[in-house]
Amino acid sequence: MPFFIFFAAAAWAGLITSDFFHMQLRYPIDLTIEEYNEQKAWEHAELDHCPFHPEGGCDLARHGTYPRKFPEYCLVPRWYCPSAHKTISLLPDFLASRFPGTLDEIEQAVNTAGSCKSQEEAAFVLRPEISLPSGLRWLRRRIQYVKEALTILAGLLVTECAPDLESFRNKFRTNRVLIKLREMGREYLPSMPPIVGFGPRSGKRYCHPWVFQQLMGTVYARLMG
Known part of the structure; x- marks a missing residue:
């Protein structure tokens, strides 16, 4: 070939x-x-x-x-x-890594989603210029990436935080949680998925699932150890 x-x-x-x-x-x-x-x-x-x-x-x-x-x-x-x-x-x-925009903007979008009655309402507030289905996809991608970062680092750093922005915000007394996560998780950035980390996305389109599974295995080992 x-x-x-x-x-x-x-x-x-x-x-x-x-x-x-x-x-x-x-x-x-x-x-x-x-x-x-x-x-x-x-x-x-x-x-x-x-x-x-x-x-x-x-x-x-x-x-x-x-x-x-x-x-x-x-x-x-x-x-x-x-x-x-x-x-x-x-x-x-x-x-943000491998994703448009800044970490602060993405964090604010997820905060808005948390304060609205529904994701549909949040999508309309954040992206009124596009259709609702497009706005929902835009918002849900950001929610997914933020949740991945919070879940992984809560396990790796054993922070005793729930994997949500409010818990990290209260524990570390910062309004810029995602930037704080990049600083705290600097040792793991090469293998962490975007938007905080510099590793590949966890979807099959971008890398094999075992890349993400290996990282989550490290999280589990830290928690059980």
């Missing part, structure tokens, strides 16, 4: 994702998107060593930036490792 046909089939089956070419790492920066743009903070980002070759010698080099266009245009710094043939980007803490 020609390589390009095999590659396309593997990508369609979820055996190859964007991780095949690209790695995301955390850029721990306490700025809003407006402050980030005003200060051109991507120009000050530094990658101390290559994540693929911590011993060095791979000629890691800056590789420009790539844009995030929503909710506001901003640039994400990027490096390239010629030995691994991969790019590495530093994602600012305020941005």
Whole structure:
């Protein structure tokens, strides 16, 4: 089978994702998107060593930036490792991974859903310009990703928190729960699913189910240990 046909089939089956070419790492920066743009903070980002070759010698080099266009245009710094043939980007803490928007915006959407009488009402409040079915899909994706992050980190960190925003908000006294989760779970970010983590999505379209199952197995082991 020609390589390009095999590659396309593997990508369609979820055996190859964007991780095949690209790695995301955390850029721990306490700025809003407006402050980030005003200060051109991507120009000050530094990658101390290559994540693929911590011993060095791979000629890691800056590789420009790539844009995030929503909710506001901003640039994400990027490096390239010629030995691994991969790019590495530093994602600012305020941005959701592999998903449009900021963590604060997604958190606010889930908060709104929790304060409304129904998801239908919340979808209309948040996205009145689109149809109700589209608004519900938009909202439910965000609820799903937030619930995954809360459930995983509640288990990994043994926080004695229910997997909901209000419990985490009260325990850690913060109104920016998702950003706090990325900071607290930094050790697990490479394998955690979006929007907080940098791993693949848990759906079959993006990766095999065992990736997500392995992470949940770690959660179970922590809780039982």
